[in-house]
Each structure stands twice: as C-alpha cells, then as structure tokens.
Amino acid sequence: MYNFITGRIKGGGYAIKGAWLLLRHEPSIQVQFVIAVIMTIAGFFFGITPTEWVMQIFAIGLVMATEGVNTAIENIADFVHADYHVKIGRIKDVAAGAVFFAAIAAVAVGLIIYIPYIFYTV
Numbered sequence: 001m002y003n004f005i006t007g008r009i010k011g012g013g014y015a016i017k018g019a020w021l022l023l024r025h026e027p028s029i030q031v032q033f034v035i036a037v038i039m040t041i042a043g044f045f046f047g048i049t050p051t052e053w054v055m056q057i058f059a060i061g062l063v064m065a066t067e068g069v070n071t072a073i074e075n076i077a078d079f080v081h082a083d084y085h086v087k088i089g090r091i092k093d094v095a096a097g098a099v100f101f102a103a104i105a106a107v108a109v110g111l112i113i114y115i116p117y118i119f120y121t122v
C-alpha cells in the first residue's frame with residue numbers, strides 16, 4: 001500500500017515535470033497556453049456560465065493534451081529514425097491530424113460560446 005502511494009506521487013511528479021518541459025520547450029504548446037490564458041480572461045470578461053466554463057476548460061485541455069501527445073510521438077519518431085522515411089512522415093502527419101481534430105472542436109466551442117456574447121448582448 002505504501003509503495004502504491006509513493007509510486008503514484010512519483011508518477012505525478014514526472015507528469016508535472018513533463019508538463020513543465022512542454023511549456024518551456026514546445027512553441028506550439030506555448031502558443032496554446034497563451035490562447036488558453038486569453039480565453040480565460042475572456043471568460044471572466046464576458047461572465048460566461050458554469051456550463052460554458054466546463055466546455056471551455058475541456059476544449060483547452062483537449063487541445064493541449066493532444067498537442068503534448070503529438071510532441072511525444074514526434075520525439076519517438078525522431079529517436080527511432082532520425083533520417084527521412086515515408087513512414088515516419090506518415091506517423092507525424094497522423095499525430096498532427098489528431099491535434100487538428102481537437103483544434104477544430106475547440107474553435108467551434110469558442111465560437112458557440114462567444115458569438116452570442118459579442119453580437120447579441122445589448
């Protein structure tokens with residue numbers, strides 16, 4: 001039981017270290033983090049509802065998590081095969097495609113939340 005708990009705490013530490021590495025070294029994650037901060041400020045500014053907060057937080061989390069996994073896949077791909085290979089290109093394209101799905105969903109959520117606040121509030 002003690003080992004289980006210390007193991008989980010250690011795992012959490014590695015995860016926080018990984019999140020910090022992404023924020024420090026990955027330009028795409030840095031851009032998404034800035035967008036997340038702007039959207040959070042917008043949420044307070046427009047006074048969005050709790051449900052809208054949940055949607056927004058999920059959208060931000062989905063994009064940043066997918067981008068993190070994409071970065072890990074890119075790193076693995078470069079590690080196992082640093083030279084050009086058509087399969088490595090395909091693996092990276094597919095991983096980037098996953099981020100694209102998440103980003104499209106996040107943009108849709110953002111538009112659905114904010115268009116009414118921007119255009120229909122008197």
Ligand SMILES: Nc1ncnc2c1ncn2[C@@H]1O[C@H](COP(=O)(O)OP(=O)(O)OP(=O)(O)O)[C@@H](O)[C@H]1O
Pocket residue numbers: 028070071074081082083084085086088089090092093096
């Ligand atoms: N070793 C390779 N072999 C074949 N194609 C590759 C290789 N490395 C990259 N590519 C192609 O270049 C694209 C960009 O790859 P790269 O590793 O530069 O990612 P990136 O655009 O910098 O991603 P991110 O912005 O998320 O860091 C890939 O999606 C793939 O099509």
